[in-house]
Amino acid sequence: xxxxxxxxxxxxxxxxxxxxxxxxxxPSFMSLVRDQQANTTANRLLVDLxxxxxxxxxxxxxxxxxxxxxxxxxxxxxxxxxxxxxFSAPDGASNCVDADNDAHCDGHRGEIxxxxxxxxxxxxxxxxGLLASRARFHPTGxxxxxxxxxxxxxxxxxxxxxxxxxxxxxRIRKAKSDDLNCP
Numbered sequence: 790x791x792x793x794x795x796x797x798x799x800x801x802x803x804x805x806x807x808x809x810x811x812x813x814x815x816p817s818f819m820s821l822v823r824d825q826q827a828n829t830t831a832n833r834l835l836v837d838l839x840x841x842x843x844x845x846x847x848x849x850x851x852x853x854x855x856x857x858x859x860x861x862x863x864x865x866x867x868x869x870x871x872x873x874x875x876f877s878a879p880d881g882a883s884n885c886v887d888a889d890n891d892a893h894c895d896g897h898r899g900e901i902x903x904x905x906x907x908x909x910x911x912x913x914x915x916x917x918g919l920l921a922s923r924a925r926f927h928p929t930g931x932x933x934x935x936x937x938x939x940x941x942x943x944x945x946x947x948x949x950x951x952x953x954x955x956x957x958x959x960r961i962r963k964a965k966s967d968d969l970n971c972p
Contacts, residue, residue: 820945820947820948823943823945823948824947824948826908826909826911827909827912827941827948827949828951830909830912830941831941831951831952831953833905834869834914834939834941834953835961837875838854838955838961839961840875840902840903841854841875841902841903841924841926842926842930842932842959842961844875844902845877845926845928845930846928846929846930848877848879849928850877850878850879850928851878851879851881851925851928852875852876852877852878852902852925852926853875853876853878853883853923853924853925853926854873854874854875854924854926855874855884855923855924856868856869856873856923857871857872857873858871858872858874858906859874859885859887859901859904860886860888861886862885862886863883863884863885863922864922865922868913868914868915869914869915869916869939870907870914871907872904872905872906872907872908873904874901874904875901875902876894876899876900876902877899877902879897879898880897880898882897882899883923883925885897885899887901911943911944911945911948912941912942912943913941913942913944914940914942915942916938916939916940917937918935918937919934919935919937920935920936920937920955921937923935924955926959927959929959930958931957931958931959932955932957932958932959933957935955935957936954936956936957937955938954938964938968938969938970939952939953940964940968940969940970940971942969942971942972950966950969950971951963951969952964952968952969954968
C-alpha cells in the first residue's frame, strides 16, 4: 500500500521557505500600505478642495475649507492632519461650529458640506500663507488671497511626500517636490 502526503522533513522545509518569503515581503507590503494611506488622504483633500470650489460657484456664496472639526469649528493651531471641514458662508462668516450636529453652522446660515476626521498617524498636512488654516472660494470660483501650497508629509522615509498648489484663480494642481514644505 502506497501512502500519499508529506513527510515531516518536507513539511518543515516548506514552512521555513514560506516564513523566509513572508519576512522578506512584509516590509515592502507595509511600505505599500503607508503609501496608499498617503494617497487616500491626498485624494480626500483634493476632492474636498474641488467640491468647495464647485459649491461656491453653484450656490453663489463663499465656501470655506478649513482645518478643524464640525463641533469645534475652524482651528487656529495645529495642522490639517487633525481633520478638516467645508462649509458655505452665505453671510460671509469665516468660521462654522455645529455643536448640535444638525449639519448647519450655529450662529449663521451656513451649511456644513463635508467633514473629515484625523488622518492616519505618521502623516502631517501643513499649508503656507492663509492656507495654513483655511481656503476660501468665492462665487466666481476664485480663491483670491488664499493662494498657497498644502503639503502632505510622511514621517516614513519610504513614502513619497505630496501636495497641492492652490492659485488665486482657484485652480488646484499637483505640487512639485520643490513646492512642498516637508522637513
